[in-house]
Amino acid sequence: MAEMEKLAESGDMYAQYLMGKLWRDGPILIPDSVEAQYWFERAAEQGHLVAQYSLAKLCLSDDLEVRNIQQGMNWLYTAATNGSHYAMYRLAKEYPQG
DSSP: OHHHHHHHHTHHHHHHHHHHHHHOOOOSSSHHHHHHHHHHHHHHHTOHHHHHHHHHHHTTSSSSTTTTTHHHHHHHHHHHHOOOOHHHHHHEEEGGGG
């Protein structure tokens, strides 16, 4: 875990995505959506496609600590534009809902 965190802190987008996933899902770490959001954002900003989609889903979730519909839609659009079929599908489902 310590090695993964070092890699993430040094800017490795794959390690940052994995840190976000560990904070979101556990089981090694106690789930913390704010920490997950932090690490997903670091990876997403560097162009990690799955992190972009994961961040969008997190921001569009019912978790009040991280819920941000505008930011979620922006990341969903970014992921879709970058080629994520999951993001394209989710974006198509979100638009009719307003």
